[in-house]
Amino acid sequence: MQSLIAFIHWNVDPEIFHLGPLSVRWYGLMFATGFLFGYYQGEWMFKFEKLDTRWLESLFIYLIVATVIGARLGHVLFYGWDYYSQHPAEILKVWHGGLASHGGALGIFIALILWSRKVSKRSVLWVLDRVVVPTALVAALIRTGNLMNSEIYGVETSLPWGFIFERNGETVAKHPTQIYEAFSYLATYGVMLFLYWKTNLRKREGLIVGVFFIMIFLSRFLIEFIKEDQEAFEATMSLNMGQWLSIPFVLGGLFLVLRALKRPDVNYPAK
Numbered sequence: 367m368q369s370l371i372a373f374i375h376w377n378v379d380p381e382i383f384h385l386g387p388l389s390v391r392w393y394g395l396m397f398a399t400g401f402l403f404g405y406y407q408g409e410w411m412f413k414f415e416k417l418d419t420r421w422l423e424s425l426f427i428y429l430i431v432a433t434v435i436g437a438r439l440g441h442v443l444f445y446g447w448d449y450y451s452q453h454p455a456e457i458l459k460v461w462h463g464g465l466a467s468h469g470g471a472l473g474i475f476i477a478l479i480l481w482s483r484k485v486s487k488r489s490v491l492w493v494l495d496r497v498v499v500p501t502a503l504v505a506a507l508i509r510t511g512n513l514m515n516s517e518i519y520g521v522e523t524s525l526p527w528g529f530i531f532e533r534n535g536e537t538v539a540k541h542p543t544q545i546y547e548a549f550s551y552l553a554t555y556g557v558m559l560f561l562y563w564k565t566n567l568r569k570r571e572g573l574i575v576g577v578f579f580i581m582i583f584l585s586r587f588l589i590e591f592i593k594e595d596q597e598a599f600e601a602t603m604s605l606n607m608g609q610w611l612s613i614p615f616v617l618g619g620l621f622l623v624l625r626a627l628k629r630p631d632v633n634y635p636a637k
Contacts, residue, residue: 440469
């Protein structure tokens with residue numbers, strides 16, 4: 367029956383072009399585009415709040431370093447330790463793919479604690495409420511990069527929008543879970559924009575980041591049910607690694623939202 371349905375045959379080259387040993391891949395382009403847009407959106411937000419834009423320059427550096435290191439170590443430790451412990455040099459080859467959003471989120475959180483103490487002298491929740499606005503779009507672009515890499519897709523499906531990832535040798539259609547997640551993150555981005563620009567809820571510290579955690583990681587938790595296991599050990603688990611790692615973020619998001627709703631607005635002086 368499946369052969370009678372016109373599925374989407376996907377065989378995109380993940381590499382855009384290369385010059386000698388240097389290659390430019392769609393994944394890296396999406397990653398860089400997301401950070402570039404995030405910087406400009408952060409600039410608009412800082413100007414809107416009459417903040418020193420030099421803060422943004424240091425914040426941008428903290429975020430780039432934390433995201434790459436955290437996401438890479440998250441993938442290495444949570445998903446591929448058996449391999450990377452035997453091939454440690456491969457840990458540094460980020461351009462080959464292999465970044466975990468949960469590790470990236472943890473890395474960003476640690477970096478923002480340090481930045482808040484050294485630079486802004488404000489609550490870490492204050493900066494988190496602003497950072498997550500463009501982060502949702504960055505996450506959508508990264509999932510688009512996963513699609514271009516033909517990686518992190520779902521289980522077999524008979525739905526007409528199923529993708530046959532031919533580059534991986536697949537002969538049956540699979541759920542394009544990268545697209546499902548990208549759309550979920552775009553929806554989150556829309557909500558973040560509304561909460562920041564159209565309401566005063568940005569003054570309720572922790573509310574925007576709380577909503578972000580709930581929307582991003584709840585969608586991730588649900589989509590994981592139709593996603594193929596990334597590592598063999600996940601086949602023996604009631605929930606896979608991505609789902610177990612998502613639960614604390616969802617619960618933390620609920621706590622932050624309830625906490626913010628019970629507390630008064632916080633008004634910092636412009637700097």
